[in-house]
Amino acid sequence: MSRKLVFFLAIVASLAVGAALPGLVARFGGAGAPANGGGPEAVAPAPQGLIPLSAAQIEAAKIGIAKAGPGVIRRQITVPAAVKPDPDHLARVAAKVAGVVAEMRKKLGDEVARNETIAIIDSREVADAKSEYLAALANYDLQSQLFQREKGLFEKKITAEQLFLKARATFTEAKLRLDLSRGKLAALDLSESEIAALGSQPIARLREKEIRAPIKGRVIERLTNIGQPVTAESQLYVLADLSEVEVELAVPVADLASVRVGQPVLLKGTGGRSFEGAVRVVHSIITPETRTGHVVATFKNPDYALRAGALLNAEIAVEQSPAKVLVPRAAVQLVHNEPTVFVRVKDGFEKRVVELGDGDETSVEIIKGLAPGERFAVANSFVLKAEAGKSEIPEE
Incomplete structure (x- = not known):
C-alpha cells in the first residue's frame, strides 16, 4: 500500500515540474520554443522606432522625401497692396500746338512703340511756322549764292568793298532768320528729320503736326476724339509701360519701424501666382484716415499679369536669420506630445524625436536630432x- 502511494506522488510531482518548466525558461532567458508553438519561420520583431516600409509602399503612400540642409528663417508681415503704374514709366501725351484733331491712330489698350506717330493735329500755327521756315531757307540759299559771288569778285578786285560788305550783312541776316524759324519748329516739337524733309513735303501737309509716343507702352487712357479743337496743353493720350509696376503697401504703424528699403516683398496674385519685388520707398508720413505707413515697392511685370488698380495682399520679409538645418513644418509631427521627424533608413523610416528652434510660417529650425544631409x-x-x-498597440 505504501509503495503505491509513493508511486502516485512521484507522478504528480513530475507533472507539476513539466507544467512550470516553460515559464521558468522564459523568465531566466533560456532558449525554448515560443509559447504560440511557432516554428523556425517566425519573424523577429522590428527594432523600436523603426517603421518598416518598402520602396513600393513609400511610393504608393506618396511620401515625399527631402534632404536636410541649411536655410533662412523669415519673419514677415502681410499687408494690403494696390498696383499702379510706375511714374517713371508713365507719359501724358499733349497736343503741344493749337488746332483740331485730324487723326487718332491708337485705341484704348493698343501697344505703341517709342517715337511712333499716334495722332495728327491740323494746326494753322504749324502751317505758319513751316511756311516761315521754307521762306527763310529759300532766302538763305539765295543770299548764300550772292555772297559767294560778291566774295569772289571782291577777291579779284573787280567789285568794291562796300558791295562785298553789304552782301555779307544780308547773308548773315538770312542765316539768322533761318535759325530763328528752325528754332520755332523745334519748339513746336518737330524733329530734325521732320524739319529736313519739309522741302519735299506736299503743300497740303504743311498744316499737319505729327504727335509721337515719348515712350513704348500701352494706351491706358484716350482723352479726345477726331474733330475736337485742342490747345497746346490739351492731353490726347495717357501711355504706360507696364513691364514694371509700382505697388503701394499700407503697413501698420506697429510694424513700420521694421520695414527697410530693399527688403523682399512677395505679392500674391490671382490664381495662386506670386511676384517678387523689393521695397523702394518708406514714407515718413502716416496716413491719418487708416493710421498706416505708406510704403512703395517695385515689381517686374514682363507679361503684364499685374494690372494697374488691382487690390492684392503682399508679404514683406522684415527679418531674416540663417539656420543650419531648416525643414518644412509639415515634416514635424507630434508623437506623445514630442516633436518628431521620420528619417529615411534602409528598411523604411526611423521615428526620431527632435528639438525645435526658431521658425516662420512655413519652416522650422531643427537644433538637435537631425543632421545636415539626412533624408x-x-x-x-x-x-x-x-x-x-x-506598432505601439499591444497584442492580445
Missing part, C-alpha cells in the same frame, strides 16, 4: 505617424 519625410508624414501608432 526625411516631408509630404504625407502623417501616414508614418499613423503607422507608428499602430
Whole structure:
C-alpha cells in the first residue's frame, strides 16, 4: 500500500515540474520554443522606432522625401497692396500746338512703340511756322549764292568793298532768320528729320503736326476724339509701360519701424501666382484716415499679369536669420506630445524625436536630432505617424 502511494506522488510531482518548466525558461532567458508553438519561420520583431516600409509602399503612400540642409528663417508681415503704374514709366501725351484733331491712330489698350506717330493735329500755327521756315531757307540759299559771288569778285578786285560788305550783312541776316524759324519748329516739337524733309513735303501737309509716343507702352487712357479743337496743353493720350509696376503697401504703424528699403516683398496674385519685388520707398508720413505707413515697392511685370488698380495682399520679409538645418513644418509631427521627424533608413523610416528652434510660417529650425544631409519625410508624414501608432498597440 505504501509503495503505491509513493508511486502516485512521484507522478504528480513530475507533472507539476513539466507544467512550470516553460515559464521558468522564459523568465531566466533560456532558449525554448515560443509559447504560440511557432516554428523556425517566425519573424523577429522590428527594432523600436523603426517603421518598416518598402520602396513600393513609400511610393504608393506618396511620401515625399527631402534632404536636410541649411536655410533662412523669415519673419514677415502681410499687408494690403494696390498696383499702379510706375511714374517713371508713365507719359501724358499733349497736343503741344493749337488746332483740331485730324487723326487718332491708337485705341484704348493698343501697344505703341517709342517715337511712333499716334495722332495728327491740323494746326494753322504749324502751317505758319513751316511756311516761315521754307521762306527763310529759300532766302538763305539765295543770299548764300550772292555772297559767294560778291566774295569772289571782291577777291579779284573787280567789285568794291562796300558791295562785298553789304552782301555779307544780308547773308548773315538770312542765316539768322533761318535759325530763328528752325528754332520755332523745334519748339513746336518737330524733329530734325521732320524739319529736313519739309522741302519735299506736299503743300497740303504743311498744316499737319505729327504727335509721337515719348515712350513704348500701352494706351491706358484716350482723352479726345477726331474733330475736337485742342490747345497746346490739351492731353490726347495717357501711355504706360507696364513691364514694371509700382505697388503701394499700407503697413501698420506697429510694424513700420521694421520695414527697410530693399527688403523682399512677395505679392500674391490671382490664381495662386506670386511676384517678387523689393521695397523702394518708406514714407515718413502716416496716413491719418487708416493710421498706416505708406510704403512703395517695385515689381517686374514682363507679361503684364499685374494690372494697374488691382487690390492684392503682399508679404514683406522684415527679418531674416540663417539656420543650419531648416525643414518644412509639415515634416514635424507630434508623437506623445514630442516633436518628431521620420528619417529615411534602409528598411523604411526611423521615428526620431527632435528639438525645435526658431521658425516662420512655413519652416522650422531643427537644433538637435537631425543632421545636415539626412533624408526625411516631408509630404504625407502623417501616414508614418499613423503607422507608428499602430506598432505601439499591444497584442492580445
